Amino acid sequence: WWCGQEGHASSLGCARHRLQQQHQRAVASVERERIRQKLEAMLATAKQEELDKLHEDSHVMQQRYCALPTSRRLEICAPAPHSVHPRLRKATALGSKRSSGRRIVRGVGRGGS
Incomplete structure (x- = not known):
């Protein structure tokens, strides 16, 4: 419907x-394979303005599609989850170190009395 x-x-x-x-x-x-190569070539030679417009159009198209009563309950139209607080992002990153078998103990082995 958008391209029409x-x-x-x-x-x-x-x-x-x-x-x-x-x-x-x-x-x-x-x-x-021929079509895939044609698609890749088209995107590789596109001007930055065209790529910016592609991104903008995709966003507007999704907004308008999701505004249709028949589309509102689709997964693509679900509201984005709230962003993760920076402290939680850091804890998640540390969690990956913990799961690797290394144990992180704070305040131990730092010298002092």
Whole structure:
């Protein structure tokens, strides 16, 4: 529905979408590879403004899609979880060290009395 709207059909995002659909429909692996290479080349040669517009369009498209009554309960439309507090991020990072078998003990072995 997005690419059918005026001003969107010729966008990088819609060109990418058309190639992705062709890739899904392709049966022969040679054809799938040809389409994949075409898609990669298109994105590799895109101007920064086109890539920025692709990102912006993707965000707006999702917002408008999720505003439709039929889409509101879809997973893609679920509100983003709250960001993790920096202290919790640090604790999570330390947790990965703990799980590696190393034991972190604070205040032990630092010298002093």
